[in-house]
Amino acid sequence: MSEPGPRWLSADERAAWLALLSTTTLLPGALEAPLQQAAKLSLFDYNVLAMLSEAPTGALPMSELAARTSASLSRLSHVAKKLQARGLVKRAIHADDARVTSTTITGEGLALVGKIAPVHVESVRKLVFDRLDERDVADLARIGRKLMRGMDANHWILRTPAP
Amino acid sequence: MSEPGPRWLSADERAAWLALLSTTTLLPGALEAPLQQAAKLSLFDYNVLAMLSEAPTGALPMSELAARTSASLSRLSHVAKKLQARGLVKRAIHADDARVTSTTITGEGLALVGKIAPVHVESVRKLVFDRLDERDVADLARIGRKLMRGMDANHWILRTPAP
DNA sequence: TGCATTTAGTTGACGTGTCAAGTAAAAAGC
DNA sequence: GCTTTTTACTTGACACGTCAACTAAATGCA
Numbered sequence: 047m048s049e050p051g052p053r054w055l056s057a058d059e060r061a062a063w064l065a066l067l068s069t070t071t072l073l074p075g076a077l078e079a080p081l082q083q084a085a086k087l088s089l090f091d092y093n094v095l096a097m098l099s100e101a102p103t104g105a106l107p108m109s110e111l112a113a114r115t116s117a118s119l120s121r122l123s124h125v126a127k128k129l130q131a132r133g134l135v136k137r138a139i140h141a142d143d144a145r146v147t148s149t150t151i152t153g154e155g156l157a158l159v160g161k162i163a164p165v166h167v168e169s170v171r172k173l174v175f176d177r178l179d180e181r182d183v184a185d186l187a188r189i190g191r192k193l194m195r196g197m198d199a200n201h202w203i204l205r206t207p208a209p
Numbered sequence: 210m211s212e213p214g215p216r217w218l219s220a221d222e223r224a225a226w227l228a229l230l231s232t233t234t235l236l237p238g239a240l241e242a243p244l245q246q247a248a249k250l251s252l253f254d255y256n257v258l259a260m261l262s263e264a265p266t267g268a269l270p271m272s273e274l275a276a277r278t279s280a281s282l283s284r285l286s287h288v289a290k291k292l293q294a295r296g297l298v299k300r301a302i303h304a305d306d307a308r309v310t311s312t313t314i315t316g317e318g319l320a321l322v323g324k325i326a327p328v329h330v331e332s333v334r335k336l337v338f339d340r341l342d343e344r345d346v347a348d349l350a351r352i353g354r355k356l357m358r359g360m361d362a363n364h365w366i367l368r369t370p371a372p
Numbered sequence: 373t374g375c376a377t378t379t380a381g382t383t384g385a386c387g388t389g390t391c392a393a394g395t396a397a398a399a400a401g402c
Numbered sequence: 403g404c405t406t407t408t409t410a411c412t413t414g415a416c417a418c419g420t421c422a423a424c425t426a427a428a429t430g431c432a
Contacts (some may be wrong), residue, residue, distance in 0.1 A: 182347070203224075282411060283390070307397055
């Protein structure tokens, strides 16, 4: 019985792979720079605040917030502590289940998101959507969701059906 | 609770954006786990060694290596120091230009890459290419290259013409 | 009821990435 | 030929992400 040899990448796959790898390497930093400059927020910080601001009550349990930001609970906990120190969120033990921490965006936090959301959307447009046509956008969503399925079949973004 | 901003994303764009953001967040960690387990190497470490091993002479200047790994010179310098301490690369001042540091992969480094390359290719396949059909691969390369053009028009991967 | 297990989150230590500052060599300007 | 600028890195400090260990509440189950 011989081991099957490594399934090396074809030339086309390699091209796609290099493009994907360099994109995942550079895109986060490129998106973060304007946020850092405008409000001393990391991309992840912004995302946490954005997810809270989009929640109907402005509050979410840590686990749910972690799911929506693709973060570990540990990472989120450190960041929530930092954001709380800046007065952008507050945390409280949930009434029905004392294990749950409910994180709420404050008025100050909402004001900050409101102020920098246009800045952020503008850089997302500039770096991503201004370069893509309608077909690209559909392809990107399709491929991105396929990849997510492989990494986390129950991920939050897959709860929403494909457009 | 979200504030409308200028040039806001459409529903389709938002779906693509969430898929892209979560992919860039989760993919690097997912690819790194097997490397970490097999050889205590980060994804970036591996990439540095892989790029050197693919160079005809097994050596590249720091700047070129930084370009091919999408890294800052600073980041690469720290990592090269670490890899040198592990005996996987060596560094030497270039003969023709004393400003240039030529980084060379050692025999030990080559042996390690040879050993774990199959492991890495397998996880790239499992996480990415096994989930994508031919059309997806072509779309991914096209979109990835478009995004790279926006972030760094002179990036290394764009030197190669599209397939 | 009592004890083990699971769930939810926090914490501290450690490694890594980033940024600002520094070094040294080469090229450009005059 | 002498100075200024640019290029090619290196370094140290700090911030962040991860991992392992921990706390505490809820649930399972016997």
